[in-house]
Amino acid sequence: MLDLVSVQISPPNSVPSVNQPLDLVCLGAPAADPSQQVNQVVWYKDGQKVTLRENMQLLQNNLTIHFDSPLPSDTGFYMCEMYEPTPQQTRVFSLGYLLSFAAWNVSISGPDTVSPGRLCKFTCLTSCTLNVDCTVRWQFRQGFPIGSYFSVHENEFRWTPSIPGTSQNFTCVAENAAVGRSAEATKLVEVIGIPLSGSQGVQKNELPAMIVSLGLLLLFDL
Known part of the structure; x- marks a missing residue:
């Protein structure tokens, strides 16, 4: 058989x-x-x-x-x-x-600068058809994003940062493992400004939030 x-x-x-x-x-x-x-x-x-x-x-x-x-x-x-x-x-x-005879184009939409306590959204845009030609995964090669909220769904992730004066690198990888093709894009995001009202309390409780977030690491490749 x-x-x-x-x-x-x-x-x-x-x-x-x-x-x-x-x-x-x-x-x-x-x-x-x-x-x-x-x-x-x-x-x-x-x-x-x-x-x-x-x-x-x-x-x-x-x-x-x-x-x-x-x-x-x-x-x-x-x-x-x-x-x-x-x-x-x-x-x-x-x-x-x-x-295919053309290279895949990959880019990340979303803000270059974000504020503490504000929810922001980033989307991985690809020229390949998601879940048909390619799949998408996110990588955080310089450390997992620190914040009070973080979620990922396919080519989109949402993040609420909490520490001003820091920066994060996000990498989106589009790939088709069966045919050995991949392409990627990286975006640098800076956290600027001062925490919004109430977000100082989030920072005091940041360790539990980080522990919860680290549970999501099983979904990603660092």
């Missing part, structure tokens, strides 16, 4: 380039019985069966799509589907490969 099927570029780790030949290969674990062979492979692009064009060929019993000269219109999310030669004709779908 096929344990894992994936689509990979060939040669491995090469960077797709317009007008340069490339192959997409449907790779699968061998069947437990060596005498069994996968008898059918179907290719999909963006959820639709691939229609061969003049610059494309199917090779190695359809396990490989060869592009003589890729074009921007060939950009898309490719998957292969294998059928095992069993009476039930078991279908196995692969992990996908995002064929």
Whole structure:
């Protein structure tokens, strides 16, 4: 039985380039019985069966799509589907490969300066489609943000700082681990001004707040 099927570029780790030949290969674990062979492979692009064009060929019993000269219109999310030669004709779908010739653009929206005690919001903006082409994670490489409130939901985080005269570096990483692609952006935010009324009390109780916040570290990579 096929344990894992994936689509990979060939040669491995090469960077797709317009007008340069490339192959997409449907790779699968061998069947437990060596005498069994996968008898059918179907290719999909963006959820639709691939229609061969003049610059494309199917090779190695359809396990490989060869592009003589890729074009921007060939950009898309490719998957292969294998059928095992069993009476039930078991279908196995692969992990996908995002064929793209453009670098991802990543930026972080939100203020460059913030005030103690005021809730602020930051959003990671990407040119890749969130949860389709890429996923987003936040990194805090110079320390976890100190404040009375902090929350993260996918590409957005909210933070209420509490100590004036400090700064924080936030990094947003967009990635697709399956195809080995990533891009990132970093934003420096300064905490200026004086604490708002009542926020001095927050500072006195900051250690418990930090302990609660540190519980969120399991969600992020430092």
